[in-house]
Amino acid sequence: MIRELIVVEGRDDTVAIKRAVEADTIETGGSALNEMTFRKIALAQERRGVIIFTDPDFAGERIRKAIAARVPGCKHAFITRDKATANGDIGVENASPEHIREALSRVKSEMGAFQGTVLSWTDLIEAGLTTHPGSADRRMRLGELLGIGYCNAKQFLKRCTAFQISREEFEDALTHLYREIEQAKHKEEQ
Structure with missing residues (x-):
C-alpha cells in the first residue's frame, strides 16, 4: 500500500x-x-x-x-x-x-535549498536541449530518463533545480540519450 x-x-x-x-x-x-x-x-x-x-x-x-x-x-x-x-x-x-x-x-x-551544483541555461544549450533542431524531442527523452516528465526548456531547468537533479545525474542521463541517438543513427545507416 x-x-x-x-x-x-x-x-x-x-x-x-x-x-x-x-x-x-x-x-x-x-x-x-x-x-x-x-x-x-x-x-x-x-x-x-x-x-x-x-x-x-x-x-x-x-x-x-x-x-x-x-x-x-x-x-x-x-x-x-x-x-x-x-x-x-x-x-x-x-x-x-x-x-x-x-x-x-x-x-x-x-526540496528546499539545493546543495548541489545547479544547472544553468548554458548547460541546456550546450546539451542541445533548447535553441537546436530536435531539442524538444531530446528534452522529452531526457525528462523521461530523469523521471521529471516533459516540459519546455524553462520549466525543465526549474524542475531539475526543484527536484535536485545533480550534475552527475544530468550528465549520466545525457550520456544515455546520446548513446541512444548514436545507436539509432547506426541502425539507419545499415
Missing part, C-alpha cells in the same frame, strides 16, 4: 491507479479546482503526504502547478505522453498498470 494519497484528475484515473497499486486517491474533478479540493489535499499532505499524478498535457501541468503552489512539499509522479495515450486520448487512465507502477517508483520530491 502506498502511504501517500495520490492526486489524480478524475474517476477513470482512480480506477487505473487502483488496477496498478493499492492506494487512496483524491480526484480534482479536472482543472476546475475548488477550495474544498485544496483543503482536502492540504489535509492529506499534513497527515499522510501527497503524490501529484496528473495527465501529461497542458491541463494536467496547470493542475500540478496550482496544487504545488498551494500545498508545499507534495511529491510528483510523471508519466510520458506515449505511455498515457490510447486512441488519441492522453491521460493517466490510459496507462498500463506496469507504466503506472514505473511512474510511482520514480516519484520526485521538491
